[in-house]
Amino acid sequence: MYKKSATDLTKLPAEKVKNWINSFDTVLADCDGVLWIYNDAIEGSANVINKFKGLGKKVYFVTNNSTKTRPEFLEKALRLGFNMTQDEIISTAYVAAQYLKNRNFDKKVYVVGSTGITKELDAVGIQHTGVGPDVLQTSLHHFVNHDFKLEDGIGAVIVGFDEHFSFPKMAKAASYLNDPNCLFIGTNTDERFPMPGYVVPGSGSILRSVEVCSERKAVVMGKPNPFVCEELLKDPTIKPERTLMIGDRCNTDILLGVNCGFQTLLVGTGIHKMNDVESWRAGDDEELKKLIPDVYLPKLGDLYSHM
Amino acid sequence: MYKKSATDLTKLPAEKVKNWINSFDTVLADCDGVLWIYNDAIEGSANVINKFKGLGKKVYFVTNNSTKTRPEFLEKALRLGFNMTQDEIISTAYVAAQYLKNRNFDKKVYVVGSTGITKELDAVGIQHTGVGPDVLQTSLHHFVNHDFKLEDGIGAVIVGFDEHFSFPKMAKAASYLNDPNCLFIGTNTDERFPMPGYVVPGSGSILRSVEVCSERKAVVMGKPNPFVCEELLKDPTIKPERTLMIGDRCNTDILLGVNCGFQTLLVGTGIHKMNDVESWRAGDDEELKKLIPDVYLPKLGDLYSHM
Numbered sequence: 001m002y003k004k005s006a007t008d009l010t011k012l013p014a015e016k017v018k019n020w021i022n023s024f025d026t027v028l029a030d031c032d033g034v035l036w037i038y039n040d041a042i043e044g045s046a047n048v049i050n051k052f053k054g055l056g057k058k059v060y061f062v063t064n065n066s067t068k069t070r071p072e073f074l075e076k077a078l079r080l081g082f083n084m085t086q087d088e089i090i091s092t093a094y095v096a097a098q099y100l101k102n103r104n105f106d107k108k109v110y111v112v113g114s115t116g117i118t119k120e121l122d123a124v125g126i127q128h129t130g131v132g133p134d135v136l137q138t139s140l141h142h143f144v145n146h147d148f149k150l151e152d153g154i155g156a157v158i159v160g161f162d163e164h165f166s167f168p169k170m171a172k173a174a175s176y177l178n179d180p181n182c183l184f185i186g187t188n189t190d191e192r193f194p195m196p197g198y199v200v201p202g203s204g205s206i207l208r209s210v211e212v213c214s215e216r217k218a219v220v221m222g223k224p225n226p227f228v229c230e231e232l233l234k235d236p237t238i239k240p241e242r243t244l245m246i247g248d249r250c251n252t253d254i255l256l257g258v259n260c261g262f263q264t265l266l267v268g269t270g271i272h273k274m275n276d277v278e279s280w281r282a283g284d285d286e287e288l289k290k291l292i293p294d295v296y297l298p299k300l301g302d303l304y305s306h307m
Numbered sequence: 308m309y310k311k312s313a314t315d316l317t318k319l320p321a322e323k324v325k326n327w328i329n330s331f332d333t334v335l336a337d338c339d340g341v342l343w344i345y346n347d348a349i350e351g352s353a354n355v356i357n358k359f360k361g362l363g364k365k366v367y368f369v370t371n372n373s374t375k376t377r378p379e380f381l382e383k384a385l386r387l388g389f390n391m392t393q394d395e396i397i398s399t400a401y402v403a404a405q406y407l408k409n410r411n412f413d414k415k416v417y418v419v420g421s422t423g424i425t426k427e428l429d430a431v432g433i434q435h436t437g438v439g440p441d442v443l444q445t446s447l448h449h450f451v452n453h454d455f456k457l458e459d460g461i462g463a464v465i466v467g468f469d470e471h472f473s474f475p476k477m478a479k480a481a482s483y484l485n486d487p488n489c490l491f492i493g494t495n496t497d498e499r500f501p502m503p504g505y506v507v508p509g510s511g512s513i514l515r516s517v518e519v520c521s522e523r524k525a526v527v528m529g530k531p532n533p534f535v536c537e538e539l540l541k542d543p544t545i546k547p548e549r550t551l552m553i554g555d556r557c558n559t560d561i562l563l564g565v566n567c568g569f570q571t572l573l574v575g576t577g578i579h580k581m582n583d584v585e586s587w588r589a590g591d592d593e594e595l596k597k598l599i600p601d602v603y604l605p606k607l608g609d610l611y612s613h614m
Contacts, residue, residue, distance in 0.1 A: 135442050140470040140507075148505060163447040165474045167508065174499060174506035192481060192520040198455060199481035200447075201474065201520035209516035213499040213508035 002294045006266070006277045009297050009306075017306040020295065024244040024263055027052050028229065028256075031063040031073070033248035033270020034300060036080055042269050044301015046081035051307045053083055060232060062245075064188035064222035064252060066093045066160030066203060067116040069123070090229065092187035092222040093120040096158050098231075099185065099221065100126055107155025110176050112169050112206065113162050113187070129154075133164045134172075143168065150175055159210050159218060160187035161203045170213055177214035184214065188222030190252060194271070223247075224255035233260070246300065248272065250291035258290055266293035267300050309601045313573070313584045316604050316613075324613040327602065331551040331570055334359050335536065335563075338370040338380070340555035340577020341607060343387055349576050351608015353388035358614045360390055367539060369552075371495035371529035371559060373400045373467030373510060374423040376430070397536065399494035399529040400427040403465050405538075406492065406528065407433055414462025417483050419476050419513065420469050420494065436461075440471045441479075450475065457482055466517050466525060467494035468510045477520055484521035491521065495529030497559060501578070530554075531562035540567070553607065555579060557598035565597055573600035574607045 002020070009017055027049075029035060035045045052059050061084060063073065070089045077084040093113070097120040100109070109128040111117050121128045129151060136143050148168075154176045162169070176182050190202035207218055222228055232238060240261035247253020248270025257264035266272060274296055280288040297303060309327070316324055334356075336342060342352045359366050368391060370380065377396045384391040400420070404427035407416070416435040418424050428435045436458060443450050455475075461483045469476070483489050497509035518524055529535055539545060547568035554560020555577025564571035573579060581603055587595040604610060 133442060135440060135473070136470050143470070144502070144505070144507060150505065163443050163450070163474050165477070166442070167470050167472045167513075170472070170508040170512060171506060174508055174512075175504075178501070178506055191522060194485070195451070197482075198451070198457065199478060199485055199520060200451060201477040201481055201516070205477060205481075205516045205520035206474075208519045209508070209512045212515045213506060213512035215498060 004289075004292045004294060006274070006281070006292050007295045008274070009295050010302055014306055017303070021055075021303075021307065024057070024242050026058045026060070026238050026243040028060050028062045028232075028243065028245045028262065030223075030247040030249070030253045031061055031077075032065055034246055034253075034267055035061075035077070035082060037269070039076075041080040041082075042299060042301065044299060044304050046083075047304045048300050048307065050081075050083045051304065055307070058238065059084075060088050060090055060229075062090045062223065062228060062256075064092050064190055064203070065116075066091070066096075066187035066222075067114045068093070069116055069119045070094050072116070090232070091116075092228070093117045093160065095221045095228055096160075096185050096187055097121050097124045097126065099219075100124070100156060100183070105156065105183070108151065108153045109156045109158055110151070110154045110173060111158050111160075112165060112173055112210065113158060113160030117158055117160050117187070127153075131162070131164070133166070134168045135166050136168055148172075148175075154182065156183035156185060157210070158185045158187065159203065159207045162206060165206045170209055173210045174213040177210075177216050184216050184218045186218035186220045186222075188252070189220055190222075190249065223252040224259055226256065226259050228256065229260060250276070250293065254291050254293045257293075264293040264295070266296045268296070268298045269300070311596075311599045311601060313581070313588070313599050314602045315581070316572075316602050317609055321613055324610070328362070328610075328614065331364070331549050333365045333367070333545050333550040335367045335369045335539075335550065335552045335569065337530075337554040337556070337560045338368055338384075339372055341553055341560075341574055342368075342384070342389060344576070346383075348387040348389075349606060349608065351606060351611050353390075354611045355607050355614065357388075357390045358611065362614070365545065366391075367395050367397055367536075369397045369530060369535060369563075371399050371497055371510070372423075373398070373403075373494035373529075374421045375400070376423055376426045377401050379423070397539065398423075399535070400424045400467065402528045402535055403467075403492050403494055404428050404431045404433065406526075407431070407463060407490070412463060412490070415458065415460045416463045416465055417458070417461045417480060418465050418467075419472060419480055419517065420465060420467030424465055424467050424494070434460075438469070438471070440473070441475045442473050443475055451478075455479075455482075461489065463490035463492060464517070465492045465494065466510065466514045469513060472513050477516055480517045481520040484517075484523050491523050491525045493525035493527045493529075495559070496527055497529075497556065530559040531566055533563065533566045535563065536567060557583070557600065561598050561600045564600075571600040571602070573603050575603070575605045576607070
């Protein structure tokens with residue numbers, strides 16, 4: 001309808017916005033930066049999501065955040081006013097656990113990540129190492145000669161967001177991955193989370209370092225990889241052209257939509273804004289032009305008055 | 308003379324080897340994997356290096372290792388029997404300090420690395436942060452809201468080998484680099500050091516993670532960047548075509564030689580072996596074909612009987 005035009009919906013007549021709302025039956029929504037920021041709901045997002053459901057649309061929540069389990073996401077969403085069920089949540093820790101379960105994986109997983117990942121592995125009965133700090137206690141020389149203990153039976157390495165990421169974890173992950181039969185899974189490739197005055201690194205920066213020292217490429221579970229909604233797309237009632245992907249980060253959310261043939265809506269409450277889109281449109285980089293959304297809203301809640 | 312033929316010198320007649328030795332006046336030798344492995348000299352390497360000098364050749368030692376200062380390298384080299392002076396040592400920590408000094412840098416450096424870097428900065432009077440462990444003591448939430456202290460006056464980030472590399476260091480480096488005026492220096496891009504049974508990550512894997520979360524590319528000091536021997540090549544008596552680069556890692560040492568128009572010798576006592584070279588020759592990847600050395604020796608000491 002507005003393919004790659006980045007049309008600002010707030011500047012369209014009400015009837016056109018209503019027609020646009022009628023052009024999709026399924027909604028995939030990113031969470032951080034679209035529905036909430038940390039522990040605060042973004043104003044109006046819950047109203048719009050709940051109204052989509054009231055209009056009979058299917059709604060799914062697709063997040064690259066690997067630090068929570070589906071039940072933990074559900075608890076947060078309900079608390080913030082989103083009418084959601086656990087089956088509607090697609091998170092990268094969950095998808096990683098499903099990936100291994102579907103392959104009848106029966107070894108142990110070395111986890112660079114958080115309890116979001118280990119609890120999802122527990123839920124499907126897959127063994128794993130612990131999470132938390134793993135720091136060099138002595139010298140490098142002592143570490144490699146004495147403290148560097150590799151566990152037996154590791155058959156996969158999962159790398160997600162890990163605020164305790166450290167040199168010993170890099171060394172262990174790369175050492176396990178030296179076995180070409182060891183599976184290598186990355187939850188997502190989000191580079192970073194810019195904050196006012198500082199930067200929080202994302203899983204993507206952790207994953208790249210493990211890829212470099214292991215000299216291998218991970219299978220990435222999260223957006224923009226269509227793998228994240230592979231199960232969903234097996235449902236014959238979900239038509240890509242009548243599916244809307246809503247996101248705040250173009251190189252994950254919007255690109256997932258492009259990769260799957262969905263309609264795309266960028267909201268300006270997170271990473272990318274309209275001026276990013278305009279700079280890609282003005283530039284010559286075809287890869288960046290792929291990231292241009294069909295439509296744009298300053299915030300998702302702006303849609304509510306049209307529903 | 309044997310351009311990119313990877314000729315095994317041990318299979319040539321003695322006279323041809325002598326002619327080859329006469330084809331260069333200057334020698335650039337990598338250290339780890341060529342002269343020594345950790346604290347042990349590689350058999351025969353010191354004899355050959357010292358004999359090169361006896362034959363009147365200029366010899367320089369070019370190492371990507373950022374963990375030692377030039378005086379520390381010298382102490383080690385003398386202990387292992389190499390006839391060396393400090394002026395002949397070109398190390399990446401030293402080059403990084405020179406790089407800043409030559410720009411009249413008068414701010415402070417945030418260092419992800421070791422005392423190899425901070426002592427070289429001290430030697431040229433440049434201020435810097437400390438090195439060593441910097442780990443998340445509490446939760447991520449507490450870290451970003453309370454513990455995350457950025458220092459004033461940081462004008463450069465140097466990333467080298469750091470066995471205490473951690474998530475807080477990534478976050479701080481990326482935050483300083485958010486200022487486009489902050490210089491970004493990487494000592495080297497060596498991916499890893501494979502050992503029997505395990506892998507030690509190299510500076511390259513640390514640097515890549517900082518590049519990803521800062522969304523910037525570092526200026527790299529080390530091999531294969533010709534920058535590392537820029538000063539050397541200002542000496543008009545050093546002719547690239549009569550200069551030999553000796554190394555054990557083709558994507559750093561041999562590629563430096565190729566980038567500078569030097570002759571190249573690969574020795575099989577470190578990272579790359581003759582079977583690597585043969586696989587590149589048999590393949591279609593032009594980038595890998597660039598890594599093929601002119602000549603090959605199982606170990607540098609094999610040359611001694613011809614000198």
